[in-house]
Every structure is written in structure tokens, then in C-alpha cells.
Amino acid sequence: MRYLFAVLALLVSLGSTAADNQRPQFTFTAIPDQNEAELVRRFQQVADYLSKELDVDVKYMPVKSYPAAITAFRNNQVQLAWFGGLSGVQARRAVPGSEAIAQGYEDQFFKTYFIAHASAGLQPAETLSDTLRGKTFTFGSKGSTSGRLMPEFHLRETFGEAPGEIFSRVGFSGDHSRTIALVQSGAYQVGAVNYAVWEKAVDKAEVNPDQVSVIWTTPAYADYQWTVRGDIDRQLGAGFKQRLTRALLKLEDESILRAFPRSRFVPADNDVYRAIEETATAIGLLDDF
Structure with missing residues (x-):
């Protein structure tokens, strides 16, 4: 049994x-x-x-x-x-x-921020201008909407040129967190970053406002x-x-x-x-x- x-x-x-x-x-x-x-x-x-x-x-x-x-x-x-x-x-x-x-x-209503290192001497503005010319610039991932597609669209629309013709050096960080880190460190003077990732980093005190700040915001998409x-x-x-x-x-x-x-x-x-x-x-x- x-x-x-x-x-x-x-x-x-x-x-x-x-x-x-x-x-x-x-x-x-x-x-x-x-x-x-x-x-x-x-x-x-x-x-x-x-x-x-x-x-x-x-x-x-x-x-x-x-x-x-x-x-x-x-x-x-x-x-x-x-x-x-x-x-x-x-x-x-x-x-x-x-x-x-x-x-x-x-x-x-998504947005991309263009951020800049303090050493670039760029001020917040309502439009993109020739002050960006000759600076170093990093996108995020090559396949990112907010980190590559939309910022490149607005750069081409404003200047009538590809990013490589506007900036002295163009890179791809891989993701938004690294874009912030690279610009904050001065490795790149300017970068394009997802606004939500930026604001979360600011809230968590991961951004030093004396080193990096927002200089332009894209229209919503x-x-x-x-x-x-x-x-x-x-x-x-x-x-x-x-x-x-x-x-x-x-x-x-x-x-x-x-x-x-x-x-x-x-x-x-x-x-x-x-x-x-x-x-x-x-x-x-x-x-x-």
C-alpha cells in the first residue's frame, strides 16, 4: 500500500x-x-x-x-x-x-535636448545657429529616434548640410546616459539626448549644472x-x-x-x-x- x-x-x-x-x-x-x-x-x-x-x-x-x-x-x-x-x-x-x-x-509630445559642455561657450537659444559650427558633437545610438533621427533631421533642415560638415568631429555614444556622461566630461562639446533621461538624471543629481546644460530643444514628436x-x-x-x-x-x-x-x-x-x-x-x- x-x-x-x-x-x-x-x-x-x-x-x-x-x-x-x-x-x-x-x-x-x-x-x-x-x-x-x-x-x-x-x-x-x-x-x-x-x-x-x-x-x-x-x-x-x-x-x-x-x-x-x-x-x-x-x-x-x-x-x-x-x-x-x-x-x-x-x-x-x-x-x-x-x-x-x-x-x-x-x-x-517627445523632445530631444541639445546639451553642451560649459567650455563650448554656447548659450540657450530658441533656434540652432552657426555657433555650433566646428564643435565636437555626439549622437546617442545610431538607431535612436531622440538621440539620432530627430536631431539629425533638424540639423540638416537648419544648415542644409550633413552633421559631418557642420561639426569638427561626430560620434555615437551608444545610449543617452553615455551621451550625458561624455558631454559632462568634456569628451564632446555638444550632444543630443532624450529629454526624459536628462530630466531623470537631473532629479537624481547625476548632472553637474556647472559643467553641462541644455542649449536647445526640438519641436515635439x-x-x-x-x-x-x-x-x-x-x-x-x-x-x-x-x-x-x-x-x-x-x-x-x-x-x-x-x-x-x-x-x-x-x-x-x-x-x-x-x-x-x-x-x-x-x-x-x-x-x-
């Missing part, structure tokens, strides 16, 4: 394990626009929230670059991603049928968004995209929202990013997509 109970207990355990293994796996990623530790903290919270709301196993997969995020999305290693405006357009081109489903409220693969319902069941969208839009956890930082998420669709797509096409950033 004891043997029989042991066998039954083993069967129950195996059945429970099998059921656990059959639970759907849902994976997402995000562009690495800040330091990795900050991103892991933020998106592990999102993974835990979505797992509870959707009743699936949700995993956050860190990536090392913007192209790596797009590649993971294209190869179905992830089914959802927190993209910038440009990377979202690129990802949706790579995976036809994919959709932008939600954005931060603030992402409807749409930027970050959650983009989901077009085949998500086929992979995870009918109605999953709708449930996912609803979960993102009703997210009210203050600790998660502060980590972005966003006040809430609002609906989005692909048409919101049409201007981004047109600008990227004009500059030649979609040639490989």
Missing part, C-alpha cells in the same frame, strides 16, 4: 510539472537606451505585472544594441518590444502585420511605443493581443510608471509614426529595411 501511495504521489507530481511546462511562454525586449541595470530593474517589474495579468510565463530578454532588439523581434525570439519611434518603424517593416499598440502619454508581432494571436491564442493591449493601458503601478518614467500608457497605432517613417526615409535610415 505504501508503494502504491508513493507511485500515485509521483504521478501527481509529474502531472503538475507537465502542466507547468505547457504554460505559454511570452518574451519581450526593449531597446538599450540607458544603462543595463536600470533597464533590468524596470522591465523585470513589467514582466511580473504582465505574467499576473495574462496568466502566462513572461520573460524579459535584455539586448546589447538597437539592431539586436530588432533582430530578436524579426526572428520571433520576442513577441513584444519597447521600441523608440525609429526602431519601431524598422521592426514593423521587418515583420509585416506588426502593430504599435500603446505608448506613454508623454511619448505623444511621437517616440517610444510597445510594438507587438502580427502573428501574436496565432502563437498565444485568439484575443491575446487584445488582452495584452488592455493590460498595458490599465497599468497603474506607480513604481513601474516612475521607472519609465511615464504617467500612464495610452493607445497607439502605426499611423502615429508615419512622420518618423517619412523622416527616416528621407535621411536614408530605412534603406536596409
Whole structure:
């Protein structure tokens, strides 16, 4: 009898394990626009929230670059991603049928700051001027909307020249946090940075106002968004995209929202990013997509 109970207990355990293994796996990623530790903290919270709301196993997969995020999305290693405006357009081109489903409220009115080291002798202004000529300049990532696409668009529109013809040296820091660090250290005289990352760094006293300050702000544009693969319902069941969208839009956890930082998420669709797509096409950033 004891043997029989042991066998039954083993069967129950195996059945429970099998059921656990059959639970759907849902994976997402995000562009690495800040330091990795900050991103892991933020998106592990999102993974835990979505797992509870959707009743699936949700995993956050860190990536090392913007192209790596797009590649993971294209190869179905992830089914959802927190993209910038440009990377979202690129990802949706790579995976036809994919959709932008939600954005931060603030992402409807995004801005880029041009920041400058005190030694550059540049003053805040309402327009870009020839005082920038000959300075050293760093963008963020090559695939960043706020750190590359929009600042380059405005530079070309103002000067009628490519950045390499305006500045004595042009670089790419890789992310917004590094842009701030490079300009603050004087390694570059001027840089383009996501306004939200800048303001968060200021709030955390990571910026020395005697060394670096904002000298110009771009007009507003749409930027970050959650983009989901077009085949998500086929992979995870009918109605999953709708449930996912609803979960993102009703997210009210203050600790998660502060980590972005966003006040809430609002609906989005692909048409919101049409201007981004047109600008990227004009500059030649979609040639490989």
C-alpha cells in the first residue's frame, strides 16, 4: 500500500510539472537606451505585472544594441518590444502585420535636448545657429529616434548640410546616459539626448549644472511605443493581443510608471509614426529595411 501511495504521489507530481511546462511562454525586449541595470530593474517589474495579468510565463530578454532588439523581434525570439519611434518603424517593416499598440502619454509630445559642455561657450537659444559650427558633437545610438533621427533631421533642415560638415568631429555614444556622461566630461562639446533621461538624471543629481546644460530643444514628436508581432494571436491564442493591449493601458503601478518614467500608457497605432517613417526615409535610415 505504501508503494502504491508513493507511485500515485509521483504521478501527481509529474502531472503538475507537465502542466507547468505547457504554460505559454511570452518574451519581450526593449531597446538599450540607458544603462543595463536600470533597464533590468524596470522591465523585470513589467514582466511580473504582465505574467499576473495574462496568466502566462513572461520573460524579459535584455539586448546589447538597437539592431539586436530588432533582430530578436524579426526572428520571433520576442513577441513584444519597447521600441523608440525609429526602431519601431524598422521592426514593423521587418515583420509585416506588426502593430504599435500603446505608448506613454508623454511619448505623444517627445523632445530631444541639445546639451553642451560649459567650455563650448554656447548659450540657450530658441533656434540652432552657426555657433555650433566646428564643435565636437555626439549622437546617442545610431538607431535612436531622440538621440539620432530627430536631431539629425533638424540639423540638416537648419544648415542644409550633413552633421559631418557642420561639426569638427561626430560620434555615437551608444545610449543617452553615455551621451550625458561624455558631454559632462568634456569628451564632446555638444550632444543630443532624450529629454526624459536628462530630466531623470537631473532629479537624481547625476548632472553637474556647472559643467553641462541644455542649449536647445526640438519641436515635439511621437517616440517610444510597445510594438507587438502580427502573428501574436496565432502563437498565444485568439484575443491575446487584445488582452495584452488592455493590460498595458490599465497599468497603474506607480513604481513601474516612475521607472519609465511615464504617467500612464495610452493607445497607439502605426499611423502615429508615419512622420518618423517619412523622416527616416528621407535621411536614408530605412534603406536596409
